Amino acid sequence: MQIADRGMASLPNPQSVFHIPHSAFRIGHHAYGTMSSDRVYVFQHVECEALGTFAERLARRGLRADYVRLFAGESIPVDTAQAAALIFLGGPMSVNDEARYPYLAQEQSLIHDALGAGQPLLGICLGAQLLAAAAGARVFPAARPEIGWEPVSLTMEGRIDAVISPTAHLAAVLHWHGETFDLPQGAVRLAFSALTMNQAFRLGRSAYGLQFHLEVDAAMIDSWTQTYTEDLGADPPAARRHINADTAQYVRPLQLAANEVIDRFLELVMRISRAGG
Numbered sequence: 001m002q003i004a005d006r007g008m009a010s011l012p013n014p015q016s017v018f019h020i021p022h023s024a025f026r027i028g029h030h031a032y033g034t035m036s037s038d039r040v041y042v043f044q045h046v047e048c049e050a051l052g053t054f055a056e057r058l059a060r061r062g063l064r065a066d067y068v069r070l071f072a073g074e075s076i077p078v079d080t081a082q083a084a085a086l087i088f089l090g091g092p093m094s095v096n097d098e099a100r101y102p103y104l105a106q107e108q109s110l111i112h113d114a115l116g117a118g119q120p121l122l123g124i125c126l127g128a129q130l131l132a133a134a135a136g137a138r139v140f141p142a143a144r145p146e147i148g149w150e151p152v153s154l155t156m157e158g159r160i161d162a163v164i165s166p167t168a169h170l171a172a173v174l175h176w177h178g179e180t181f182d183l184p185q186g187a188v189r190l191a192f193s194a195l196t197m198n199q200a201f202r203l204g205r206s207a208y209g210l211q212f213h214l215e216v217d218a219a220m221i222d223s224w225t226q227t228y229t230e231d232l233g234a235d236p237p238a239a240r241r242h243i244n245a246d247t248a249q250y251v252r253p254l255q256l257a258a259n260e261v262i263d264r265f266l267e268l269v270m271r272i273s274r275a276g277g
Contacts, residue, residue: 037273039083042067043076043107045091045126048227052215053255054087057262061270070103080110085120085269088127090213092228094179095129095139108134114207120269121207125177128200128209135184135203145178146195147231148239149246152212154200158190163208163268164200166260167191172250174213174221176231206268214258221247 040058042051042065051058051065058065063084068074071091080086088107098105111134114121123131129139149172158164167173175193183189183198191200191212199211225232225240232239 037082037084038062039064039066040085040087040269041077041080041083042087042089043127044069044071044089045093046071048220048223049090049125050220051087051089052220053217053258054215054262057259057266061263061266063266063269070101070107076103076106076110081113081117081119083119084273085122085266086110086114088121088123088130090125090127090176093126095126095133104130111135115203118204118206118272120265120272121203122265123207123209124215125211125213128211129179129181131203131207131209132181132184132187132198132201135187137182137184137187139179139181142178142180142196144195145231146175146193147177148175148243149173149250150175150193150195152191152193152199154191155189157188158200161188161190161202163202163261163264164190164210166257166264167214170250170253170257172246173254174216174247174250175211176213176224176228177211178231180211206272208265214254214261216251217255218244218247218251221251 040063044050044067047069050067055065066077068076088111093101093104095104095108107130111121111123111131115135121131123129133139151171152167152173154161154164154168159168177196180196181198183201184203187201187203189198189201193199193212196211201209203209222244225236225243229236229240
C-alpha cells in the first residue's frame, strides 16, 4: 500500500558487495555471522498492513514473526543480522519521505547491509520499493495509481523462478500503489503489469521484491477500502463495492498461490539458515 507523489531518493549501489563470504563480519552497524535463528523480523509501517495470510505459514514452519511496529515508534532491533529473514511490509508513505519518517533511511541501510550478507529478504509494496532504493534504484511517482484487482504477467525468468512461479496462473492480484521504481542493477525482473514495468524482482539468490499484494485476505482488503478512501477516486463507495466484488472472485485463487509462494520462500530461508548463512 502506498500512494504518494514526492521526490526521488537513492542510496549507493551495493552490487559490489553481493558476493561477500558469509563467515562472521560486519557491514555498517550490523554484525553478520551464522544466520540460524528461528526469528523473522517483520517491519510494519501502518497498523492495517500486517503479514495477513503469511503469518500462519511462518508458524507452520516453526518460525517466529517478530513485528517491529515502526508506526508506533519502535526502534529497529540491534540483532537483525542474526535473524533467519527480514520482511518489509507496505504502507501509505513514500520511500522518499525520510524527513518525515526517519526510519525509512534506517530500513534502507539495514537492507543494504543484509543484501551484502546474503540474508533472505522479502519486500511487499512499499517494502519492495525500499529494497529497490537500498540497491541504488530510483523510486518515483507512477503515471497513475494502480489500485484494485488487475493481472500481472510473469517474465520468462519469473515463470521458472523457484519462489514466484506459482502466481503464473492467476487471473488477477491485488494492487494498491502510486509509486514505482527502476529495476536495480543486477536484479532479475520477474513480473510486470500493463501499468507497472517492475512488479516483482529478485536480487541475488534470496532477496525478493513484490509490488503487488499476495498476503491479503477479504477482511484486510475491505479494511483498506475503508481506511484509504482518499485513494478511491471521485466515488469511494462505488470503488469499494467494485473492489469487494472482485475480491469475492479472485481472493481464493490468490491465497492458494500465496501459500505456495511464501512456503517456497520460507524453504529457501530455512535452507540458508541450516547452511549457516
